[in-house]
Amino acid sequence: MEQEVIEADIVLPTHLSFKKVQMYEKYPKGQARGRHWKHLKQIIQAENYQNYPPDESNYVNIESPPSMHPCKRICDITGYEAPYYDPRTNLRYANADVFKLIRSLPNEYVQRYLSLRNAAVVLK
Amino acid sequence: MPFISKTQRQSDYNLFTSSCPIVIDNGASYFRIGWAGETDPRIIFRNIVQRPRHKVTGETVTIVGDHDPALMKYFDCTRSGPRSAFDSDVVFQFEIMEYILDFGFDRLGANRSQIDHPVLITECACNPVQSRSKMAELLFESYGVPSVAFGVDAAFSYKYNQQLGVCDKDGLAICSGFTTSHVIPFVNGEPVYEACSRTNVGGYHVTDYLKQLLSLKYPHHMSRLTWEKVEDLKMEHCYVAPDYASEARLIQQGTKDIEEKTRCWQLPWTPSPVEEPPSEEEIARKAALKEKQGQRLREMAEAKRTSRINELENESKGLEFLLQQLRHVEGSDIPSFLSETGYVSKQEIESALLKVTQSLRKAKGELVETEEKVDPSTAEKYSLINIPDNMLTPEQLKEKRKQLFLKTTSDGRQRAKQKRFEEELERERQNKHDEEKRLENPELYQEQLRAKYNELSEKVEQRKRLKTNGGHTNGNHSMSGAVGRGERLNAAQKERMRLLTTAAFDRGKGEDTFGIKDEDWQLYKLMSKDNDDDNEGPDEDEAELTRISSRLKEIDPTFVFKSESGSSAAEVPRIRPLTKEDFQIVLGVERFRCPEILFHPNLIGIDQAGLDEMVGVSLRRFPSKGEEGLDERMTNSILMTGGSCLFPGMDERLEAGIRMIRPCGTPIQIIRALDPILDAWRGAAAYAAAMQFPQQTFSRMDYYEKGEDWLQRYQPRYNL
Structure with a gap:
């Protein structure tokens, strides 16, 4: 390893004296191992929150409800208030100039703009 | 910061x-x-954590946290990003x-x-x-x-600030963190989780939104917009607008305060070297050089010409001398005399002499008028033509055929000349007509000419397109090489394929009448491969088009020949020299659009309440409503903590938002934590x-x- 790297001491040592079980013992090298962790969704599912009393707080029921305010419609490109909506691209736009722009946008960009507000077409 | x-x-x-x-x-x-x-x-x-591969040794190493990016060059990070x-x-x-x-x-x-x-x-x-x-x-x-x-x-954080007297024992903590935001009510200094609320929006989303917006706005500078850089931009420039709509309208209207509202990040940019127009001296020098070269070429051509003239003169002199000598030689000795010179007969020498003198004249630049010399004795030349075949000997018959051939060709030439002359006349006439029309009403004339030009050029273009059926029509440039088979054939080839297929499929269907009419056999001619009529030459329309365009050029200095502009249209997006402005990343609306998602998470498609509404949600969720004045006490001590509370304008906006959802006259006090x-x-x-x-x-x-x-x-x- 380069002198520079050693001096900066950025690489975590593989053996640490204060550990009772070292990383290389826990996850031996060269051994195929499946995914050993759960996604958050799986964790929540495994918690079985439905079995607990509803007045007890848990990770799921402390989430905020949907907003009561009317949804703010802003132009996807410029961020101005958007009174218009383009049915072809599904983008919201503020004025004629922006409309011209969105009509000239390649589909990839349209989808990226849509995915910003989680409205893009997702192919599975 | x-x-x-x-x-x-x-x-x-x-x-x-x-x-x-x-x-x-x-x-x-x-x-x-x-x-x-x-x-x-x-x-x-x-x-x-990053787990890149060390480039030299190839082992996977573990790197925790952020480090000097310069050191990362020793590692191959392509397979694992920061996790x-x-x-x-x-x-x-x-x-x-x-x-x-x-x-x-x-x-x-x-x-x-x-x-x-x-x-x-x-x-x-x-x-x-x-x-x-x-x-x-x-x-x-x-x-x-x-x-x-x-x-x-x-x-x-709340307890720490409570101990320092920043907030009371009853209150609310608004904690906007990296990936989530919480509102947690406190009663007697203990958190009440039953009434807390969480929205999954935080600083990560703000930075990500800003990064996406900027890289969509500046696709060319995408590589510069790293996560770290955008995070810095967010911390330095983003703020929370008191009212999003009015702030956006302010920028949209383009009043003069927006100049201080927009921020601009200048990327490193070095002006491209400006091409200076060549100086007078340079031009003169170049012209002189060109002139010199031209002079040399002209001299060479002249030398070549004189040497050729000399050569030809010598040859003709020699031939004349030979003829003179021949006159003195006896008739019977001619063959033996000629055998030395390499000529067979006197006529041959004469014709050679004629040829040499002609080319000599040509070389000297005189007009060669052999063609013009119309033989006065046409009748004599073609003496045998009018005599019926049966009166002639076989030799004469042969001669007659030869004469006939000569006559038809010369006639044909004559006719062609005549036709050319007539065409010339016609053109002259047309030009004169045009000129008259132009003088009558120059503008109308020009207009008409233009219309005609456009029409014609359209037609010619159309024809060309049909012929080649090039990739332009379907937007597929043939450069890709992956064009379908049908698209590569031109119209004639397509027609041929059609004929072939119909011929193949017609067989054995009904009675076969092919060959009854003579025209049927023309089909094979059409089918043959070399039927492609590529060599039909410039047609009338094209000729007319060139005539009109030259005419237009004469009378209208602003006219641009379309086919020129058309041909260069493909490369027309001329490379504009990049300016300083092309390397600027301007933050206008983005400055407050990105933090706005904390108040309106549905801007990024998260259907949850924003920070201000969450306070209302928490107060609503409170289990025991019994205690009098608890809500007021809580809203009187609202603590903002967490990294996303550092946006300027956050407290004013929160106060305005909470005031909207609380009863009139509620005491509201919002305090930022000492160090969020x-x-x-x-x-x-x-x-x-x-x-x-x-x-x-x-x-x-x-x-x-x-x-x-x-x-x-x-x-x-x-x-x-």
């Missing part, structure tokens, strides 16, 4: 007794570790968490056989028990920690230093005896 990591390895680890707790603020963005009772964490680094152990503030990848804890303890200076200190570590509110137990297990099993306590960062980022750790450190702290911890034994159900209910008391 970018955060700076503190990763200097500490040397005083052994000075602390084993009863002194280690305090860890395990935030989704930063990991802070230090000793209880101190005012600042010892070690701070970004809570990420986080968190998803929505919940630790779910404990392998990554272990690397982070390794690094944290290592930098704190741990060097004994195990970590022999109680550990206080923060977690999110209502952490799922699975995550909590895994964390406890990790601390007990891998590090040998004697006892562990969990606490919520926002609560520690570090207060959680400081609060935790103060908490762990308290005498009663050991009662809030649980040991390995407790953990295994009491089971998961107990761990789920585990909650420290914050009032010590």
